[in-house]
Amino acid sequence: MTRDHRPSYLEIRDLRVVFDKFVAVDGVDLRVEQGDLRFLIGPNGAGKTTTIDAVTALAPAQGSINHNGHELVGRKTHKIVRYGVGRTFQTASVFEDLTVLQNLDIAAGLRRRPREMLRHRTGVSARITEVMKTTGLSDFQETKAGVLSHGQKQWLEIGMLMVQDANVLLLDEPVAGMSQDERDATGELLRKLAADHVVVVVEHDMEFLRKYAQSVTVMAAGKIIAEGTVAEVQANPTVQEIYLGTAGTKSLEEAKAEAEMLGLDPEAVTVGVPSATEREEH
């Protein structure tokens, strides 16, 4: 929630990201509100990660990205973080040599000196205790992040955004490499978070999407090609065409797996090769 208790939102208008002459994101409009659990999907190279990179100023953005009335385009990453926009990466970026608690402390930006930060602690703030509980990390507060499972590292990264009071969470492939149990725990966590955060999940895992997405945006070749509920996008002929192999998926096997997950006939997939070079700016 924003301070005046209106629901948070992220509104992207006519977003364009160009690398040299290559148009990675080409006129994207996207609005996501608190209470939704939005999945952003599409073949490899569609521009999904670049879109969330642009929101956090990690890619050069043209257009408008509005968060609760603040224009983010032109702002530096640290300022955007201060506005409450946080993101995770495909590989969790936690401090591996520090404990779960120390990682959360650093993220919370408690004004203690580094030596104090590393000293054994006697008290833990109520907020950090709550976040460890929500993310299932309470029993691991003294565990070094480097020995956590892949899933736990992702939850820690999400927890680090929570203690920063981020109200927009942009999550890049949070369940890649997770066990089934970890996937389910992550899905439940995201559901919980979506109630009071704007949550955008970039994902390839269609089974996870079908179980947890409230709404879906589909990108291909830098553009949005469909948006709606899981059922709506599954029934969308353009989406079916994309997932049946007319646009860039890395391999035939991947394209078949994605088609199957979407409930389509994998045997109908014939092509799975990216066509990125076709998207050069004129």
Ligand SMILES: Nc1ncnc2c1ncn2[C@@H]1O[C@H](COP(=O)(O)OP(=O)(O)OP(=O)(O)O)[C@@H](O)[C@H]1O
């Ligand atoms: N820094 C960069 N410089 C040049 N091209 C880039 C850069 N970052 C991304 N691209 C290109 O932009 C396109 C979109 O990439 P992006 O990573 O956003 O796709 P994606 O939809 O997230 O794909 P994936 O699912 O494989 O992660 C790709 O063709 C990629 O090679």
